[in-house]
Amino acid sequence: MVAMRVRLGRLELENPVLVASGTFGYVREMAGFVPLARLGGVIPKTVTAKPRAGNPTPRTVETASGLLNAIGLDNDGIEHFRAHHLPYLRSVGTKVIANIAGEDEDQFVRMAADLGEEPGLAAVELNLSCPNVSHGLDLGVDPAAVGRVVSRCRQECPHPIIAKLTPNVTSVATVAKAAHEAGADAVSLINTVVGLVVDWRRRRPILANDIGGLSGPAIKPIALRMVWQVHRAVPGLPIIGIGGICSSDDAMEFLVAGASAIQVGTATFADPTLAGRMVDELPAKLAEAGVSDVNAFIGTLRSNKD
Amino acid sequence: MQAVAPECARQRSVEVIENVRIARDTYRMRLLAPEIARAIRPGQFLMIRPTRPGTTDPFFGRPFALYDTILGASGKPEAVDLVYLVIGRGTASLADRMAGDRLEVWGPLGNGFGPPPEDGGPVTFVAGGIGQTPFLALGRWWLGSRGYGDPPEHWSGARAGSAELLYGVRTAELAAGVEDFREAGIAVTLATDDGSAGHHGFVTEVLEDRLRKGRRPAKLVGCGPPAMLGALARIAEREGIPCDVSLENQMACGFGACFSCVVPMRQADGSVDLRRVCVEGPIVPAAEVAWPIGDGH
Ligand SMILES: Cc1cc2nc3c(=O)[nH]c(=O)nc-3n(C[C@H](O)[C@H](O)[C@H](O)COP(=O)(O)OP(=O)(O)OC[C@H]3O[C@@H](n4cnc5c(N)ncnc54)[C@H](O)[C@@H]3O)c2cc1C
Ligand SMILES: Cc1cc2nc3c(=O)[nH]c(=O)nc-3n(C[C@H](O)[C@H](O)[C@H](O)COP(=O)(O)O)c2cc1C
Ligand code: FES
Numbered sequence: 001m002v003a004m005r006v007r008l009g010r011l012e013l014e015n016p017v018l019v020a021s022g023t024f025g026y027v028r029e030m031a032g033f034v035p036l037a038r039l040g041g042v043i044p045k046t047v048t049a050k051p052r053a054g055n056p057t058p059r060t061v062e063t064a065s066g067l068l069n070a071i072g073l074d075n076d077g078i079e080h081f082r083a084h085h086l087p088y089l090r091s092v093g094t095k096v097i098a099n100i101a102g103e104d105e106d107q108f109v110r111m112a113a114d115l116g117e118e119p120g121l122a123a124v125e126l127n128l129s130c131p132n133v134s135h136g137l138d139l140g141v142d143p144a145a146v147g148r149v150v151s152r153c154r155q156e157c158p159h160p161i162i163a164k165l166t167p168n169v170t171s172v173a174t175v176a177k178a179a180h181e182a183g184a185d186a187v188s189l190i191n192t193v194v195g196l197v198v199d200w201r202r203r204r205p206i207l208a209n210d211i212g213g214l215s216g217p218a219i220k221p222i223a224l225r226m227v228w229q230v231h232r233a234v235p236g237l238p239i240i241g242i243g244g245i246c247s248s249d250d251a252m253e254f255l256v257a258g259a260s261a262i263q264v265g266t267a268t269f270a271d272p273t274l275a276g277r278m279v280d281e282l283p284a285k286l287a288e289a290g291v292s293d294v295n296a297f298i299g300t301l302r303s304n305k306d
Numbered sequence: 307m308q309a310v311a312p313e314c315a316r317q318r319s320v321e322v323i324e325n326v327r328i329a330r331d332t333y334r335m336r337l338l339a340p341e342i343a344r345a346i347r348p349g350q351f352l353m354i355r356p357t358r359p360g361t362t363d364p365f366f367g368r369p370f371a372l373y374d375t376i377l378g379a380s381g382k383p384e385a386v387d388l389v390y391l392v393i394g395r396g397t398a399s400l401a402d403r404m405a406g407d408r409l410e411v412w413g414p415l416g417n418g419f420g421p422p423p424e425d426g427g428p429v430t431f432v433a434g435g436i437g438q439t440p441f442l443a444l445g446r447w448w449l450g451s452r453g454y455g456d457p458p459e460h461w462s463g464a465r466a467g468s469a470e471l472l473y474g475v476r477t478a479e480l481a482a483g484v485e486d487f488r489e490a491g492i493a494v495t496l497a498t499d500d501g502s503a504g505h506h507g508f509v510t511e512v513l514e515d516r517l518r519k520g521r522r523p524a525k526l527v528g529c530g531p532p533a534m535l536g537a538l539a540r541i542a543e544r545e546g547i548p549c550d551v552s553l554e555n556q557m558a559c560g561f562g563a564c565f566s567c568v569v570p571m572r573q574a575d576g577s578v579d580l581r582r583v584c585v586e587g588p589i590v591p592a593a594e595v596a597w598p599i600g601d602g603h
Contacts, residue, residue, distance in 0.1 A: 059565065
């Protein structure tokens with residue numbers, strides 16, 4: 001038996017397997033594919049203060065081992081989420097982490113406060129990084145703004161706070177440090193990498209939104225690098241690794257690089273039962289690594305230069 | 307329109323029994339998949355992952371409509387036939403598969419067609435491009451020669467008096483499965499863009515001609531390029547003929563998780579909202595679509 005329980009600040013999970021916001025619908029869509037109660041936790045699609053129609057189509061386009069998306073946070077708003085989705089989410093038998101995005105700092109704080117009143121939530125993940133909705137600069141690229149949002153959300157909301165960071169910055173460690181100092185229970189790394197797909201014959205970008213966020217196996221090395229960097233630069237900050245995870249071997253790579261938990265994202269679209277299988281497969285992989293507790297494996301990657 | 311959670315959908319590795327060319331760039335693939343074959347209904351679809359073994363490309367599944375189910379020795383459905391046109395990386399990868407290869411599939415997905423008109427009147431299917439594929443199984447069911455899956459709720463057992471397929475393709479060589487339709491008792495009239503077979507012009511012109519001559523179906527069903535479906539919807543509205551369409555949108559998951567596949571749909575309160583084709587469709591009443599729609603890709 002390998003002990004699988006992990007702790008991220010005030011958040012405790014039965015096992016490190018989570019599913020990424022925006023890639024698991026509102027969770028009910030996945031009930032036929034994944035034994036939900038066996039996951040470490042679920043993260044439904046981002047909710048915003050007001051309903052958002054999202055972007056026109058095409059919203060996604062396949063790339064070499066990846067996906068470029070500009071969904072645009074299509075959702076029915078927080079009121080609908082509380083009335084319609086939360087009751088179902090509370091019934092699935094695993095930890096539920098709500099994911100929110102505000103258009104500005106105040107909106108984040110108000111939504112976190114609203115969700116703070118809701119029982120049955122394990123944590124709130126702040127989507128500080130969606131590249132598809134920002135008017136100008138993303139809040140998530142400014143360490144000071146990230147620090148302010150995290151600390152205000154912590155004050156207003158009793159649930160653990162996870163800051164989901166963007167990779168589209170020069171130094172992700174600086175932003176992660178700001179989140180840590182502001183009291184984030186964990187950071188999620190990474191959201192999608194901004195990209196462009198072009199049809200040169202039509203001389204047009206393929207996505208209706210022109211640019212989008214790249215995800216899937218294509219971004220895994222970027223995500224791993226960022227997880228490892230933050231793990232080394234910000235000791236004591238729990239990390240949730242995300243980016244191109246398609247197998248339990250991929251998950252092991254993130255754990256060893258310093259992630260205390262992982263999220264299966266885009267891979268679910270192409271392999272809908274993956275997250276459930278991963279829960280079954282990880283103990284054997286950890287046993288192969290010679291540990292009886294996942295925590296003895298997390299962050300044990302050694303540099304070739306040491 | 308009620309969202310259908312794909313609770314019965316499962317991901318499976320299935321065996322390719324046959325993958326044969328039936329027209330230019332067009333193949334019929336037969337998959338040994340008894341559970342899917344017994345559950346799937348006309349208008350529903352499967353996602354097939356075309357990823358080449360040992361690689362991550364092409365990464366995402368591709369949606370394909372049920373063409374027909376094949377009965378095994380026991381008389382129960384045992385295999386599923388799909389008919390596909392090679393247009394890009396995913397379908398090209400599928401065309402390379404041989405009998406004995408295995409593929410990851412999930413389904414049945416989507417809502418499927420409703421029952422035929424109560425009055426037993428004639429029905430007309432209007433297809434463009436590779437849009438003929440859902441109409442073989444639908445024709446068999448509505449004509450009463452075959453059953454598929456569990457009979458839907460609210461079906462009185464009514465049958466269509468007759469069924470015909472108006473089938474538009476760019477050129478005659480692309481017309482696929484015409485004999486299958488005729489054998490199933492579905493009359494086929496072709497239209498081609500280049501005049502190489504049948505009517506020289508749009509398939510909707512064939513329909514207009516029928517209507518002018520007083521040949522009025524009790525129900526219209528369309529599948530094909532969005533511009534054709536939009537034209538069909540206008541005709542149906544003008545004539546007051548009930549019309550459903552099967553939408554072919556770009557999909558990444560097929561089960562409602564990614565929000566790629568949305569189309570603008572008129573809501574009961576008159577507003578327009580973007581809805582997921584994979585769970586609220588692909589079959590929708592033509593009158594509820596906020597035409598014109600893009601081709602989603
Ligand atoms: C519910 C449903 C049922 C379908 N049933 C069938 C069927 O029975 N037989 C069949 O041949 N096809 C069917 N399609 C279309 C089929 O899924 C696409 O042709 C296929 O996904 C293209 O994959 P590809 O990798 O070969 O092309 P890609 O490389 O992805 O694309 C090649 C070109 O086709 C366009 N394209 C991409 N997706 C679609 C799409 N969904 N529809 C039309 N064009 C697209 C791309 O924008 C590009 O221009 C169905 C689609 C849906 C949504
Ligand atoms: C279609 C799609 C929609 C997404 N929507 C959201 C979202 O609503 N909120 C969010 O925080 N992240 C969203 N993401 C980002 C993922 O949660 C994840 O961080 C990213 O895709 C990288 O992981 P992956 O490569 O495993 O997908 C989305 C990603 C995709 C592909
Ligand atoms: S294809 Fe993913 S939601 Fe419809």
